Amino acid sequence: MGAVLIAILVLPLAASVVCLKAPMRAAKSVSLTSGVATFGLALVLVSSHHVATALAGWLRADALSVVFLLAVSFLYGTTTVFAIGYMRPAEGLAEARYSRRFFAGLNLFAWAMAMAPIVNGLALLWVAIEVTTVVSALLVAIGDTDGAVEAAWKYVLLASMGLGIALLATVFMYYAGSTVLGGSYEIFYPKLLGAAPHLPPEIVRLSFGLAVLGFGTKMGLVPVHTWLPDAHSEAPTPVSALLSGALLTVSFYAILRFYQVSVRAIGPAFPRDVLLVFGLASLVLAALYLASQRDLKRLLAYSSVEHMGILAIGMSFSAPIAMIGVLLHVLAHAAAKSTAFFGAGNVIRKFGSKDLDRIRGGVGALPWSGPMFLLAVLALSAMPPFGIFRSEFLIVEGGLSIGATALSAVLVVFVTCAFLGLSWFASQTMVTPTPDSVVRSEVSVWMAGSMVIGLVALVVLGVHPPAQLSGLLERAAAELGAHT
Amino acid sequence: MTSLGTSPTTLNDAADVVALLVLLSEFAMLRSSLSRSQVRLYAFQSLCVSILAGFVAATRHIVELYGLMGMSFLLKVIVVPLIIVRLVKEIRVDVTASHRIGVATMVLLAIVLSVFGVFVVGHLPVHSRSLPILPLALAAAVILVSFLLVIVRNDVVSQAIGFFSLENGVSVASLVLAAGLPLIVELAFLFDLLVAVVVFGLLMRVHHGRTGTLSTQALDRLRG
Numbered sequence: 001m002g003a004v005l006i007a008i009l010v011l012p013l014a015a016s017v018v019c020l021k022a023p024m025r026a027a028k029s030v031s032l033t034s035g036v037a038t039f040g041l042a043l044v045l046v047s048s049h050h051v052a053t054a055l056a057g058w059l060r061a062d063a064l065s066v067v068f069l070l071a072v073s074f075l076y077g078t079t080t081v082f083a084i085g086y087m088r089p090a091e092g093l094a095e096a097r098y099s100r101r102f103f104a105g106l107n108l109f110a111w112a113m114a115m116a117p118i119v120n121g122l123a124l125l126w127v128a129i130e131v132t133t134v135v136s137a138l139l140v141a142i143g144d145t146d147g148a149v150e151a152a153w154k155y156v157l158l159a160s161m162g163l164g165i166a167l168l169a170t171v172f173m174y175y176a177g178s179t180v181l182g183g184s185y186e187i188f189y190p191k192l193l194g195a196a197p198h199l200p201p202e203i204v205r206l207s208f209g210l211a212v213l214g215f216g217t218k219m220g221l222v223p224v225h226t227w228l229p230d231a232h233s234e235a236p237t238p239v240s241a242l243l244s245g246a247l248l249t250v251s252f253y254a255i256l257r258f259y260q261v262s263v264r265a266i267g268p269a270f271p272r273d274v275l276l277v278f279g280l281a282s283l284v285l286a287a288l289y290l291a292s293q294r295d296l297k298r299l300l301a302y303s304s305v306e307h308m309g310i311l312a313i314g315m316s317f318s319a320p321i322a323m324i325g326v327l328l329h330v331l332a333h334a335a336a337k338s339t340a341f342f343g344a345g346n347v348i349r350k351f352g353s354k355d356l357d358r359i360r361g362g363v364g365a366l367p368w369s370g371p372m373f374l375l376a377v378l379a380l381s382a383m384p385p386f387g388i389f390r391s392e393f394l395i396v397e398g399g400l401s402i403g404a405t406a407l408s409a410v411l412v413v414f415v416t417c418a419f420l421g422l423s424w425f426a427s428q429t430m431v432t433p434t435p436d437s438v439v440r441s442e443v444s445v446w447m448a449g450s451m452v453i454g455l456v457a458l459v460v461l462g463v464h465p466p467a468q469l470s471g472l473l474e475r476a477a478a479e480l481g482a483h484t
Numbered sequence: 485m486t487s488l489g490t491s492p493t494t495l496n497d498a499a500d501v502v503a504l505l506v507l508l509s510e511f512a513m514l515r516s517s518l519s520r521s522q523v524r525l526y527a528f529q530s531l532c533v534s535i536l537a538g539f540v541a542a543t544r545h546i547v548e549l550y551g552l553m554g555m556s557f558l559l560k561v562i563v564v565p566l567i568i569v570r571l572v573k574e575i576r577v578d579v580t581a582s583h584r585i586g587v588a589t590m591v592l593l594a595i596v597l598s599v600f601g602v603f604v605v606g607h608l609p610v611h612s613r614s615l616p617i618l619p620l621a622l623a624a625a626v627i628l629v630s631f632l633l634v635i636v637r638n639d640v641v642s643q644a645i646g647f648f649s650l651e652n653g654v655s656v657a658s659l660v661l662a663a664g665l666p667l668i669v670e671l672a673f674l675f676d677l678l679v680a681v682v683v684f685g686l687l688m689r690v691h692h693g694r695t696g697t698l699s700t701q702a703l704d705r706l707r708g
Contacts (some may be wrong), residue, residue, distance in 0.1 A: 012679070130675075138679065144686070151706055153684070154703075157634070157680070160680060161650055162675055165628075167658070168627070168654055168657055171654070172663045174660060174661065174662040174665055175612075175661040203608065435695055
């Protein structure tokens with residue numbers, strides 16, 4: 001299994017280098033191959049019951065890592081499919097340069113996000129997430145417009161300051177580890193988890209709080225989410241899909257790693273309270289903000305904030321079944337949000353605008369991707385038979401199982417609010433008469449095809465998740481401390 | 485500050501003084517009205533951090549820290565300040581930084597934040613092998629004041645400098661807590677600094693070219 005990890009380490013990086021030099025057509029096929037192959041490699045890890053390690057322990061994939069690797073690599077694959085249609089054939093030198101940079105950046109971004117869950121140790125995890133910021137900030141700014149540069153500035157400033165705080169959290173955790181393990185700073189997860197019960201509680205508490213604040217900035221938790229809607233709306237659509245489906249969840253993964261240690265060191269009460277405060281704020285504010293959006297991509301961005309809130313609340317229940325729900329939610333949200341962004345990409349191309357007031361009759365104008373976009377929005381609003389229905393159901397069930405009835409009710413109410421907001425805009429823009437000036441046709445087969453893959457995955461997750469996947473989720477929940 | 489567990493050796497006192505200089509330069513940045521002098525203060529602050537890294541490297545015999553010292557000297561004392569000064573010169577506007585609240589209020593707030601940071605962190609049960617705890621407490625103050633700098637000043641140079649000095653604060657904290665933390669972590673953060681400079685340059689070019697200002701008040705297209 002170690003070879004699989006090394007392949008994941010090498011493949012997207014190599015693809016990125018090739019894209020910088022190769023002509024556009026080659027760049028597209030190399031990216032696609034790398035995306036699909038990385039997903040295939042992640043699937044190999046799913047069926048393995050052992051913890052994979054490589055490079056003398058520096059790379060390590062336990063069940064928790066594989067869940068997040070699966071989300072990232074799935075999006076990497078579907079996004080490259082979408083991007084092939086999204087990037088039109090280059091006409092001039094400037095456009096050719098733009099698309100070379102774009103594909104190189106896309107692969108590098110995916111590489112950094114795939115690294116985060118499989119590196120072993122909090123310091124390397126921080127480095128991987130730092131690299132994702134660096135690459136994605138440049139990808140947000142790649143459009144070079146006023147809006148893109150403004151969004152990139154806010155993103156780079158806020159995310160970097162957040163990561164500064166996260167680094168402080170990492171440093172404190174290392175200090176806590178060194179009080180037990182001595183001066184060695186190569187602290188791998190198993191070593192740190194083994195030492196967890198003896199760590200100084202004040203330091204661990206401080207570290208966990210800082211980690212949620214710092215990584216929470218990148219995850220888009222309210223009140224440190226303010227960069228998120230801007231970056232999501234101004235970035236090229238494939239990048240928005242990766243930002244929302246993969247980047248936010250990778251930051252959540254980092255929080256979970258701190259959670260794992262903290263729960264063993266100081267018990268579940270403090271981590272639960274911290275996550276609950278941030279989670280509730282995110283869910284409530286995002287559900288309300290959804291109703292006042294005028295921009296299609298900002299709408300989806302606020303939906304991401306809402307779902308990150310649900311993840312945090314689900315973890316705060318700390319019931320085994322809720323944790324399985326949270327992990328399934330990570331996968332289902334990745335599939336649903338990326339499909340919705342791909343749909344938005346189709347709509348925006350077709351109508352030449354992100355403005356919700358100027359998009360009318362999407363279903364009529366786009367015979368395939370229009371209805372699929374509607375389905376994706378329904379999936380995001382937790383409609384059966386899609387995956388998010390199952391995952392939110394599990395989370396609420398977990399909440400009820402520990403007696404958090406009021407909280408579960410709040411969760412359901414605000415999820416419904418978000419559903420109303422989303423479906424109102426979706427019906428306004430999609431299920432209205434199509435203006436005569438708009439020709440009824442698909443923008444690109446690739447762009448519509450990427451949505452089919454996402455929807456199929458959502459149905460599989462919702463109707464009958466494969467036994468191996470369920471086993472993986474259970475093992476990952478146990479690693480998080482679900483049995484305690 | 486004996487209550488904070490400072491050991492009485494001369495070497496540790498020297499480290500405390502250097503760390504104090506880091507905090508004082510943070511205050512001066514908050515106070516200074518010209519972007520150019522802010523950049524100079526940042527270079528000075530980075531120099532102090534490099535000296536501190538060299539100090540820990542020499543007294544605790546951690547060889548990697550010499551590398552860190554060299555890198556941070558090269559990047560933070562020379563390259564980044566030079567780039568920013570050049571960018572500011574290019575746009576030919578005499579940038580006088582602006583702020584949302586009066587200077588006196590700002591400095592008072594900064595003092596309150598620093599006292600809070602120093603006392604809270606100073607009472608943590610930290611027994612570092614590399615440095616006394618006072619630099620850690622001062623680093624917490626630097627981090628809090630850098631947030632204040634980003635929040636109350638509304639020109640992009642101040643915001644950039646605020647973020648850069650946050651990085652200095654975190655560097656000092658990691659020197660106290662985990663001096664042997666893999667070098668790669670610090671290098672990644674230095675790298676982030678460079679990317680911030682790149683985006684900063686883009687912003688200056690695109691944004692200033694159209695609005696003729698460096699005030700963040702013109703950055704208001706995206707809201708809601």
